[in-house]
Amino acid sequence: MRSTIRGRTSAIAVSAVASLALVACGGGGPAESTGEVNEAITYAFWGSPARAEKVQKITDLFEARHPGATVTADVADYNSYVERLTVRAAGGGLACALGVQSTFIAPYAEQDVLRPLDDLIANGEIDVSGIPPEVLDAGRIDGTQYMIPTGTFSRLLAYNADAVASTGAPAPTDDMTWAQYADWLRAIQRGLPEGVYASEIEGSNMFSLTSWVVGHDARMFDGKRLGFDRALLAEWFEFWLARTEEGVTVPPAMIPEQSGSLELTPLALGKAVVATRDIPHIPVTEQALSANGLGSTVASVSTPSEDPARPANVLGTNGIAIPADCDEVATAGGFIDFFVGDVDAALAFQSDNGIVTGSAAQEALLADPSTPDGTKRSIETFRELTASGDVATTTYPAGLSTLTTELRRIYQELAFRQTSVDQAVDNFFTAAERALE
Amino acid sequence: MTATIQRPPPRAVAPARSHSISRRENLAGYLFLSPWLLGFVLITGGPVLASLYLSFTDYSVLGSPDWTGTENYEEMLTSDPRFWTSLSVTMTYLLASVPLVQVAALTLAVLMNRGVRGLAVYRAVFYIPSLIGGSVAIAILWTAVFAGDGLLNGLLGAAGIRTDYSWIGTPDTALWTLVVLNVWQFGAAMIIYLAGLRQIPAELYEAATVDGAGPARRFAHITLPMLSPVIFFNVLMNVVGAFQAFNTAYIVSNGTGGPADATLFYTLYLYQRGFVDFDMGYASALGWVLLLIVAAAVALLFAISRRLVFYGDNT
């Protein structure tokens, strides 16, 4: 009986290895586009039920515009979506219009899971003329276009305008250095009531760290390694530890709340007055604040930078990619083209997942009276940023999400005095070695 | 069915001697057993051995397994502080919640056993937490109760202790909020105790009362020994379950095991390495180490039970 078990197990293991080899090798090259937008595809993306309804409007419009084509929407919450993506990739079950983000696209592009899109751009099936070049670049990995950006988000310094005004301190400006920013936080804190803090803790946030690094004229990543030195990281940790010491940040116990639902963050609940936020998150935060009567407006300025001429507003993009094993390339391409450029689609979606990238769409949204004010302001902010070149693009390597959680954990250990700054820096660099390899 | 015939413990089943079993019996036995046999090999035994193999490889889902020998185990034991953290978190959780759950369950079972009015209602109410414990909604509530400005601190404030300490956000106490969550779900164990208590013959208690034994002595000398097999069963299941606890830690900490790994249960760490980092070889190695630890714990419990558990037929 034992030998039978071993026999069967080896059979399982061998068959597993064999099938995996097949999966890993892949079969054949990417399909050619038929040029006719009349096939059935699925569009996979992340978001809440509210976003799903907006997507439904887009797919309805698309199907009306292209008879014969059908788009099935497939939504999951962000965490589930990202966690499952690799599973679906390995099982060959990816949707033909695949929602991706610049923060996690790299490993899939590198492993040839995605189809290069340059040919579709060249022959006009996807019209990218309305997209600013820096934004389009966010979808290029190693010189090949793998993703068409459909929504951008830039991380800015968001603040509760009413609360800041009530402290008597001046409003923040676009060209603060980190030292000036610290001064300003102290100034606000003096005017805030007990239990309300000037800022959330940014020390544990990967994207705030990116702003810091970029603002100090260093690179976040250098191929598969970190592109900056330990001293810079130590300074970052010390900056935030000092702010907590001074009492201008929320207590470290609130760090988990900073990365959960937007409506439950300290900024949204009025416990903090300033925090970094991606542009699309600002209207949601504002909604929560005003529903609670804690403030009417969330305004924003550029993140601090050591050199005012050097932008530190890190740009991230959401977009759509086409998997390498998709057969309905024409329809997928047509759908992407529609999503980016069609004015009606833009009006239906209202930039729900990042500022829409096509300029025609942006203008239409600004002109439409039913667009929420918050969204309009976000679009205007974004247009100003791109017009003045005040955005920094970063390509993220594989392993970013692991590193993001590692940073939060390492900072928490530091904040609760379980490690020293030097140990924390070492831990982070070790984690980066493992995560980015 | 009122017959409650005492049976010897399962381990005492003697292996049948071959010459006294007819071929037909043998065949019948294996036929009835065939689903289980198939399951044991394909679903349990096979995967156990396969996971042993995978634990010696480097395997991510998008590639194929690469033999690396004992590298995973070496890394685990020498250069992975989170491994030790997750072990210590799990052991603390286990040593705290198992006794608390059993004591609460037994206490309430005893309290309710004496014909309390509305027993069915109490039973249902106490069981409800076991039904809703693992949900996202409860995670939100737990944060609302144990946060710095939460209900617990509000109650403490009403009692004169003013504090804004965040029980759930501070590493020192975060795990204890999960212990409380687990203890809150003692209803399942309580139901089993209630059932066990019903089986103790009333005559025993009557005789003891006649002899002048008070409630404490009756509990210690009748209830506990008669209930000891049930207690053993409950403790065994609770311990094995605590080693595998996952849901609450995952949902309450949003999958992070935080703050600062304070709620990093062993299985949560295994899940992270296997299904988030896609380091399946390492996750398999973690699984095997867990198996060995649980086996040791179970063996220990069985050894202790030999001394303390009283089976009705004096074995």
Next chain:
Amino acid sequence: MISTVTRAQFYRHLLLISMGVVMFYPLAWMLGASFRDDSAIGDPGVWPGAQFTVSGYAEGWRGVSGVGFWRFLLNSFVVAAFCVAANLLACSLTAYAFARIRFRFRGLLFALMLATLMLPHHVILVPQYVLFRELGWIDTYFPFVVPKLLATDAFFVFLLVQFFRAIPKELDEAARIDGCGHLGIFFRIILPLSKPALATTAIFTFIYSWNDFFTPLIYLTEPELYTVPLALRAFIDTTSNSAFGALFAMSVLSLLPVLGIFIAFQRLLVEGISTTGLRG
């Protein structure tokens, strides 16, 4: 003497009631939160008060991505029903073999079966996942039901073995004299007499399957197939609006079936457990 007895009774009731309140509070809170506006989410109080609204139920029922919540309830129900049927059949067959048939290696196999009860599920998680993936069972319900069909739930096998052993063998013999083989005894004698234990198996399997979060998390990626615990998670998205009211409303709704089943059958449950001689 009488006043002492009633005083003890009073304290006992007091303790039970106060514990009951503590036990019940989270459910009451969930109920209140389901009728409360999304903006008042962090409030640990029970009463919705001025912010009473049923929009949570309306929104929650609409579901996620065009899949109405009724679908998730149906999915959970289908999976649970299949699991119950599979468990009842497979575990009772296996238990009958161990309890009533003498076959070679019975003792050893029984010990092995018990050993699987103490096997941490996570040891086999990864290879089982790989195996099911190779079989193409991702995004199907096979990973949920097939293991049950193969009697991998040792807890219920054990429960049923204990119960079957308590049934007098004379009944078997009487049936044998009448010409019944094992199958006959199984269906005509053992099963009908085992209703409490079978009911226990059914109820606990249903509850466990209904609340199972981990298996769907790993094996289901298509929203149309989601079961309730997984679907509830979709109401919280960290990149856009979360639908708290909907989350609580649907959580309350999903609690009703399991609670109902438990309340309706709790007496059978206790009888089933108490007569299986867990005592040894």
